[in-house]
Amino acid sequence: MTLLPALRGSGADRADAVRVAGGTLSSEALLGCVVAVADRISGAGVVAVDATPTLETVVGMLGAVHAGVPLVPLPPRAGRRERDRILRHAGATALLGARSSEDDRLPTIPVDLRQRSASHHPEPDPGADAVILYTGGAAGPSRGVRISRRAIAADLDLLADAWRWSDEDVVVQGAPLFRAYGLVVGLLGALRVGSRFVHFDRDAAARAGGTMYLALPAQWARIARNGPLARSLAAARILISADAPLATAVAERLRLLTSHTPVQAYGTTETLIAVAGRAGEPPVDGAVGTPLPGVRTRVLDRDARPVPADGESVGELSVRGPTLFSGYVRGEPDTAGPWHATGDLATVAADGSHRIVGRRLDVVRCRGRWLRAGQVEEALMSHAGVRDAAVVGTPHPTLGEQVTAYVVAEGLTAQVLIDHVGRHLSAAHRPRRVHFVDELPRTAFGRIRKSLLVDAG
Known part of the structure; x- marks a missing residue:
């Protein structure tokens, strides 16, 4: 099995095969640079790279995958403690790229785009780890997830079919x-x-000229607020949103501006994309799609x-199939056997379409009902004065849990926001407490x- 045919000399040479941060590499130049990196790290244990969006980063990452050396991408915004923990936990033996800190104890292997090589590297075993990705860490320390070359190939082939993805x-x-x-x-x-x-870059605007656009919900929200930019994407073939639920209002505005309703996709680090909408099929409002062929899901109470x-x-969503991870670093247990319990709550419709409610902390259990925090957050964010918002359930003596909102805003009162939510949702969704904060706590x-x-209540 060849994981990346483009790095085995397959396909025509293109002058603009890869573009990152204003830099461009042709297919031939990319291959030469990647092989040069692979030459230098061949036989290494585990290599890490700071995942800043540069050509050097991309070449370093591809060099590791090409050489069959497990790759650990480091979040650029990770603090010193989290960065060191990931490096130690993953067993990294070297850093690719420029040294980011004098405190790094690992040897650094520079990535020089002027260096090219034409040597041959055999295709690694399909079951070997290609990447070690760390989970988001919202509910505790992030975990190292080992993902094999076989799982990556299976997922990408399924997505290529679902999205009619081609070399054009x-x-x-x-x-x-x-x-x-x-x-x-x-x-x-x-x-x-x-x-x-x-x-x-995550803080930059998308550029026109693509046929497939992959972005996060927050990025789609920024694009939707920029009318001229959004309209420039009308010539695209497909817009795709994943990594979190896309607000219905954002999807509708994008449809009006681009004539495309973004296709949604769902997956975790452990499952890769397991549930997705299909190209050419009208998305079901708020749903992320149906399981990819060969992927099975179950939703349990x-x-x-x-x-x-x-x-x-x-209920809680579990997944099994060819896209699943190989295990956690250092043998941390995953007790579900062939099924991986995602920790996400979901619903399933009669047609098999899945709707992701969120993590347990993304719902409020009020008077026996499940209230989706995301709906309240979307309503809060629709107010022009709100820059950021998060909603959780906090204990209440008679309701079980009450809707509590944390909001980044200026010049607003709690009552204004409570009434604003009430105009969009049911009375049960109205926050009983609103806390104004300078920023929301986030992980690396x-x-x-x-x-x-x-915990703050």
């Missing part, structure tokens, strides 16, 4: 390169299919019984640490 596509993506969506789906997907690849496929009953991976908000 130009993939423009902005998802972080330390997450599975940005690294595996975006970068490795383009190299497996043979399409052109363009990466834009608290007593481990399947919930009815009625689109309303909520950008996830809101809702457990801290619950």
